[in-house]
Amino acid sequence: MVKKIVVVGSINMDLVTNVEAFPRPGETIHSLGVAYLPGGKGANQAVAAARSGASVRMVGAVGTDSFAQTLIDNLADSGVDTSGVLRKEGHSGLAVITVDRSGENHIVLAGGSNKAFGYGEIEGRIPWDEAHAVLLQNEIDWSVTEAVMREAGRRGVPVWFNPAPALKLEPEVLGLIHTCILNETEIEVITGAKVSGADDAVPAAGRLLEAGVRQVVVTLGDKGCVWVGREGEPVHVPAFKVQAVDTTAAGDTFIGAMAAASCEGKPVPEALRYAAAASALAVTRHGAQASIPARDEVERLLADAGR
Ligand code: RIB
Secondary structure, three states: OEEEEEEEEEOOEEEEEEOOOOOOOOOOOOOOOEEEEEEOHHHHHHHHOOOOOOOEEEEEEEOOOOOHHHHHHHHHHHOOEEEEEOOOOOOOEEEEEEEEEOOEOOOOOOOHOOOOOOOOHHHHOHHHHHEEEEOOOOOOOOOHHHHHHHHHHHHHHOEOOOOOOOOOHHHHHOOOOOEEEHHHHHHHHHOOOOOHHHHHHHHHHHHHHHOOEEEEEEHHHHHHHHEEOOOOOOEOOOOOOOOOOEEEEEHHHHHHHHHHHHHHHOHHHHHHHHHHHHHHHOOOOOOOHHHHHOOHHHHHHHOOOOO
Protein backbone atom coordinates (compact mmCIF):
# COMPACT_ATOMS: atom_id res chain seq x y z
CA MET A 1 0.00 0.00 0.00
CA VAL A 2 1.32 3.47 -0.90
CA LYS A 3 1.39 5.51 2.30
CA LYS A 4 -0.24 8.92 2.18
CA ILE A 5 0.55 12.30 3.64
CA VAL A 6 -2.75 13.57 5.03
CA VAL A 7 -3.07 17.32 5.50
CA VAL A 8 -5.92 18.57 7.68
CA GLY A 9 -5.78 22.33 7.32
CA SER A 10 -6.52 25.61 5.64
CA ILE A 11 -7.18 26.48 2.03
CA ASN A 12 -7.00 30.20 1.20
CA MET A 13 -7.18 32.56 -1.70
CA ASP A 14 -4.27 34.95 -1.21
CA LEU A 15 -4.87 38.57 -2.19
CA VAL A 16 -1.28 39.70 -2.69
CA THR A 17 -0.11 43.29 -3.05
CA ASN A 18 3.53 44.14 -3.66
CA VAL A 19 4.89 47.32 -2.13
CA GLU A 20 8.18 49.16 -2.02
CA ALA A 21 8.08 49.25 1.81
CA PHE A 22 5.40 48.37 4.38
CA PRO A 23 3.10 51.29 5.32
CA ARG A 24 3.32 52.72 8.84
CA PRO A 25 0.17 52.65 11.03
CA GLY A 26 -2.29 55.20 9.60
CA GLU A 27 -0.38 55.58 6.32
CA THR A 28 -1.90 54.94 2.84
CA ILE A 29 0.45 53.89 0.04
CA HIS A 30 0.19 52.73 -3.59
CA SER A 31 0.98 49.10 -4.41
CA LEU A 32 3.28 48.01 -7.24
CA GLY A 33 1.00 45.15 -8.29
CA VAL A 34 -1.81 42.87 -7.18
CA ALA A 35 -2.65 39.18 -7.70
CA TYR A 36 -5.12 36.55 -6.50
CA LEU A 37 -3.13 33.36 -5.91
CA PRO A 38 -4.05 30.03 -4.23
CA GLY A 39 -2.54 29.63 -0.77
CA GLY A 40 -3.32 28.61 2.80
CA LYS A 41 -0.75 26.88 4.97
CA GLY A 42 -2.50 23.52 4.78
CA ALA A 43 -3.02 23.60 1.03
CA ASN A 44 0.52 24.88 0.43
CA GLN A 45 2.00 22.01 2.44
CA ALA A 46 -0.18 19.53 0.55
CA VAL A 47 0.98 20.93 -2.80
CA ALA A 48 4.62 20.88 -1.71
CA ALA A 49 4.40 17.22 -0.69
CA ALA A 50 2.59 16.25 -3.91
CA ARG A 51 5.05 18.11 -6.16
CA SER A 52 7.80 16.20 -4.36
CA GLY A 53 6.16 12.95 -5.45
CA ALA A 54 4.13 11.97 -2.35
CA SER A 55 0.59 10.65 -2.41
CA VAL A 56 -1.37 13.38 -0.59
CA ARG A 57 -4.94 13.84 0.61
CA MET A 58 -6.16 17.32 1.56
CA VAL A 59 -8.87 17.50 4.22
CA GLY A 60 -10.47 20.90 4.83
CA ALA A 61 -13.12 23.19 3.40
CA VAL A 62 -13.69 25.84 0.77
CA GLY A 63 -16.70 28.14 0.64
CA THR A 64 -19.44 28.70 -1.91
CA ASP A 65 -17.88 31.85 -3.43
CA SER A 66 -16.25 32.30 -6.82
CA PHE A 67 -12.79 31.33 -5.44
CA ALA A 68 -13.85 27.88 -4.22
CA GLN A 69 -13.53 25.93 -7.47
CA THR A 70 -10.23 27.60 -8.39
CA LEU A 71 -8.80 26.54 -5.03
CA ILE A 72 -9.89 22.92 -5.50
CA ASP A 73 -8.70 22.82 -9.12
CA ASN A 74 -5.28 24.17 -8.17
CA LEU A 75 -4.84 21.42 -5.58
CA ALA A 76 -5.99 18.74 -8.02
CA ASP A 77 -3.73 20.08 -10.80
CA SER A 78 -0.79 19.67 -8.41
CA GLY A 79 -1.70 16.00 -7.85
CA VAL A 80 -3.43 16.38 -4.47
CA ASP A 81 -6.45 14.14 -3.76
CA THR A 82 -9.22 16.65 -2.92
CA SER A 83 -11.86 14.12 -1.86
CA GLY A 84 -11.43 15.35 1.72
CA VAL A 85 -12.42 18.94 0.88
CA LEU A 86 -15.89 20.05 1.99
CA ARG A 87 -17.90 23.00 0.70
CA LYS A 88 -19.32 25.23 3.42
CA GLU A 89 -21.81 28.05 2.84
CA GLY A 90 -20.01 31.41 2.90
CA HIS A 91 -16.64 32.73 1.79
CA SER A 92 -13.50 30.66 1.29
CA GLY A 93 -10.48 31.38 3.45
CA LEU A 94 -8.83 34.65 2.42
CA ALA A 95 -5.35 35.91 3.22
CA VAL A 96 -4.50 39.56 2.60
CA ILE A 97 -0.76 39.59 1.99
CA THR A 98 1.61 42.51 1.52
CA VAL A 99 5.09 41.75 0.19
CA ASP A 100 7.88 44.35 0.28
CA ARG A 101 10.91 44.75 -2.00
CA SER A 102 13.05 42.48 0.19
CA GLY A 103 10.52 39.63 -0.11
CA GLU A 104 9.25 39.87 3.48
CA ASN A 105 5.51 39.70 4.03
CA HIS A 106 2.67 40.72 6.35
CA ILE A 107 -0.39 38.44 6.34
CA VAL A 108 -3.92 39.02 7.68
CA LEU A 109 -6.28 36.01 7.61
CA ALA A 110 -10.06 35.93 7.18
CA GLY A 111 -10.78 32.31 8.12
CA GLY A 112 -14.15 31.83 6.37
CA SER A 113 -14.72 28.17 5.45
CA ASN A 114 -11.50 27.13 7.27
CA LYS A 115 -13.21 27.96 10.56
CA ALA A 116 -16.67 26.70 9.58
CA PHE A 117 -16.35 22.93 10.07
CA GLY A 118 -16.13 20.65 13.06
CA TYR A 119 -14.20 17.40 13.54
CA GLY A 120 -17.36 15.31 13.05
CA GLU A 121 -17.69 16.61 9.49
CA ILE A 122 -14.21 15.55 8.39
CA GLU A 123 -13.31 12.51 10.50
CA GLY A 124 -14.63 10.10 7.85
CA ARG A 125 -12.48 11.76 5.21
CA ILE A 126 -9.16 11.00 6.92
CA PRO A 127 -7.64 7.78 5.50
CA TRP A 128 -6.14 6.71 8.84
CA ASP A 129 -5.07 3.24 7.74
CA GLU A 130 -3.06 4.60 4.82
CA ALA A 131 -1.53 7.59 6.61
CA HIS A 132 2.25 7.91 6.94
CA ALA A 133 1.64 11.11 8.91
CA VAL A 134 -1.02 13.75 9.41
CA LEU A 135 0.11 17.36 8.89
CA LEU A 136 -1.58 20.10 10.92
CA GLN A 137 -1.17 23.88 11.19
CA ASN A 138 -3.08 26.54 13.13
CA GLU A 139 -5.39 28.07 10.54
CA ILE A 140 -8.51 25.96 11.18
CA ASP A 141 -10.60 25.78 14.34
CA TRP A 142 -8.39 24.61 17.22
CA SER A 143 -11.02 22.06 18.34
CA VAL A 144 -10.60 20.26 14.98
CA THR A 145 -6.81 20.30 15.17
CA GLU A 146 -6.83 18.96 18.72
CA ALA A 147 -9.38 16.23 17.89
CA VAL A 148 -7.22 15.08 14.95
CA MET A 149 -4.15 15.01 17.22
CA ARG A 150 -5.96 12.86 19.80
CA GLU A 151 -7.37 10.43 17.25
CA ALA A 152 -3.98 10.17 15.52
CA GLY A 153 -2.49 9.32 18.92
CA ARG A 154 -5.06 6.55 19.49
CA ARG A 155 -4.33 5.12 16.05
CA GLY A 156 -0.54 5.45 16.22
CA VAL A 157 -0.33 7.88 13.27
CA PRO A 158 2.48 10.45 13.70
CA VAL A 159 1.30 14.06 14.02
CA TRP A 160 3.42 16.67 12.27
CA PHE A 161 2.47 20.07 13.65
CA ASN A 162 3.40 23.49 12.34
CA PRO A 163 2.20 25.94 15.02
CA ALA A 164 1.50 28.80 12.61
CA PRO A 165 0.08 31.32 13.29
CA ALA A 166 1.95 30.97 16.58
CA LEU A 167 0.03 29.91 19.67
CA LYS A 168 0.72 28.84 23.25
CA LEU A 169 0.37 25.08 23.74
CA GLU A 170 -0.57 23.16 26.87
CA PRO A 171 2.16 20.68 27.92
CA GLU A 172 -0.31 17.82 27.44
CA VAL A 173 -0.87 18.84 23.81
CA LEU A 174 2.89 18.91 23.15
CA GLY A 175 2.91 15.23 24.12
CA LEU A 176 0.59 14.48 21.18
CA ILE A 177 3.07 15.85 18.63
CA HIS A 178 5.58 13.60 16.89
CA THR A 179 7.26 16.22 14.70
CA CYS A 180 7.10 19.96 15.34
CA ILE A 181 8.35 22.23 12.54
CA LEU A 182 8.43 25.91 13.43
CA ASN A 183 10.33 29.16 12.98
CA GLU A 184 12.12 31.41 15.48
CA THR A 185 9.00 33.41 16.38
CA GLU A 186 6.84 30.34 16.87
CA ILE A 187 9.34 28.56 19.12
CA GLU A 188 9.68 31.71 21.23
CA VAL A 189 5.89 31.91 21.72
CA ILE A 190 5.77 28.26 22.83
CA THR A 191 8.93 27.99 24.91
CA GLY A 192 9.68 31.60 25.86
CA ALA A 193 13.24 31.12 24.52
CA LYS A 194 14.65 33.73 22.12
CA VAL A 195 16.12 32.05 19.04
CA SER A 196 18.23 33.92 16.53
CA GLY A 197 20.43 31.17 15.11
CA ALA A 198 21.38 27.51 15.14
CA ASP A 199 23.14 27.65 18.52
CA ASP A 200 20.18 28.87 20.53
CA ALA A 201 17.69 26.81 18.46
CA VAL A 202 19.10 23.58 19.94
CA PRO A 203 18.33 24.26 23.64
CA ALA A 204 14.95 25.79 22.74
CA ALA A 205 14.03 22.70 20.73
CA GLY A 206 15.25 20.62 23.68
CA ARG A 207 12.44 22.12 25.79
CA LEU A 208 9.91 20.73 23.30
CA LEU A 209 11.55 17.31 23.43
CA GLU A 210 11.30 17.37 27.23
CA ALA A 211 7.58 18.09 26.87
CA GLY A 212 7.12 14.96 24.74
CA VAL A 213 7.72 15.98 21.12
CA ARG A 214 9.79 13.34 19.27
CA GLN A 215 11.62 15.56 16.80
CA VAL A 216 11.81 19.30 16.22
CA VAL A 217 12.90 21.26 13.17
CA VAL A 218 13.52 24.98 13.62
CA THR A 219 13.59 26.88 10.34
CA LEU A 220 15.88 29.91 10.50
CA GLY A 221 15.43 31.67 7.13
CA ASP A 222 18.79 32.51 5.59
CA LYS A 223 20.52 30.75 8.53
CA GLY A 224 19.17 27.38 7.40
CA CYS A 225 17.45 24.91 9.71
CA VAL A 226 18.20 22.79 12.75
CA TRP A 227 16.87 19.32 13.55
CA VAL A 228 16.86 18.05 17.13
CA GLY A 229 15.57 14.58 18.00
CA ARG A 230 15.40 12.27 20.98
CA GLU A 231 18.15 10.15 19.49
CA GLY A 232 21.25 11.31 17.68
CA GLU A 233 23.11 14.59 17.53
CA PRO A 234 21.44 17.82 16.34
CA VAL A 235 21.76 18.46 12.59
CA HIS A 236 22.27 21.96 11.15
CA VAL A 237 21.66 22.41 7.43
CA PRO A 238 22.82 25.79 6.05
CA ALA A 239 20.48 27.66 3.71
CA PHE A 240 21.03 27.62 -0.05
CA LYS A 241 22.13 31.07 -1.24
CA VAL A 242 19.40 32.53 -3.44
CA GLN A 243 17.94 35.93 -4.33
CA ALA A 244 14.64 36.13 -2.40
CA VAL A 245 11.72 37.92 -4.07
CA ASP A 246 8.86 36.57 -1.92
CA THR A 247 9.19 34.46 1.23
CA THR A 248 5.46 33.54 1.30
CA ALA A 249 5.05 29.76 1.74
CA ALA A 250 8.78 29.12 2.20
CA GLY A 251 8.03 27.36 5.49
CA ASP A 252 5.10 25.46 3.97
CA THR A 253 7.29 24.28 1.11
CA PHE A 254 9.91 23.10 3.58
CA ILE A 255 7.34 21.13 5.59
CA GLY A 256 5.60 19.47 2.64
CA ALA A 257 8.92 18.57 1.02
CA MET A 258 10.31 17.19 4.28
CA ALA A 259 7.15 15.12 4.85
CA ALA A 260 7.43 13.67 1.33
CA ALA A 261 11.11 12.85 1.89
CA SER A 262 10.30 11.18 5.22
CA CYS A 263 7.50 9.18 3.62
CA GLU A 264 10.07 7.78 1.18
CA GLY A 265 12.32 6.79 4.06
CA LYS A 266 15.09 9.34 3.38
CA PRO A 267 17.39 9.71 6.41
CA VAL A 268 16.96 12.96 8.38
CA PRO A 269 20.02 14.87 7.01
CA GLU A 270 19.02 14.05 3.43
CA ALA A 271 15.37 14.95 4.05
CA LEU A 272 16.46 18.29 5.59
CA ARG A 273 18.71 19.11 2.62
CA TYR A 274 15.90 18.27 0.21
CA ALA A 275 13.42 20.45 2.14
CA ALA A 276 15.91 23.33 2.41
CA ALA A 277 16.50 23.22 -1.36
CA ALA A 278 12.75 23.18 -2.06
CA SER A 279 12.11 26.21 0.16
CA ALA A 280 15.11 28.06 -1.32
CA LEU A 281 13.57 27.70 -4.77
CA ALA A 282 10.18 28.85 -3.45
CA VAL A 283 11.54 32.19 -2.22
CA THR A 284 12.92 32.99 -5.68
CA ARG A 285 9.35 33.07 -7.08
CA HIS A 286 6.19 35.04 -6.35
CA GLY A 287 3.10 33.65 -4.63
CA ALA A 288 2.41 30.67 -2.39
CA GLN A 289 1.46 27.54 -4.37
CA ALA A 290 2.70 29.25 -7.55
CA SER A 291 6.22 29.28 -6.09
CA ILE A 292 6.46 25.64 -4.94
CA PRO A 293 8.96 23.64 -7.02
CA ALA A 294 8.59 20.17 -8.52
CA ARG A 295 10.86 17.35 -7.43
CA ASP A 296 13.12 17.49 -10.50
CA GLU A 297 13.84 21.19 -9.91
CA VAL A 298 14.79 20.49 -6.30
CA GLU A 299 17.04 17.61 -7.31
CA ARG A 300 18.73 19.81 -9.91
CA LEU A 301 19.49 22.49 -7.30
CA LEU A 302 20.90 19.84 -4.94
CA ALA A 303 23.08 18.44 -7.71
CA ASP A 304 24.26 21.89 -8.87
CA ALA A 305 25.14 22.82 -5.27
CA GLY A 306 26.96 19.50 -4.78
CA ARG A 307 24.73 18.67 -1.79
O1 RIB B 1 2.33 30.40 4.82
C1 RIB B 1 1.85 31.19 3.78
C2 RIB B 1 0.35 31.20 3.79
O2 RIB B 1 -0.10 31.81 4.96
C3 RIB B 1 -0.30 31.97 2.67
O3 RIB B 1 -0.50 31.21 1.51
C4 RIB B 1 -1.58 32.47 3.30
O4 RIB B 1 -2.73 31.90 2.76
C5 RIB B 1 -1.45 32.17 4.79
O5 RIB B 1 -2.18 31.08 5.13
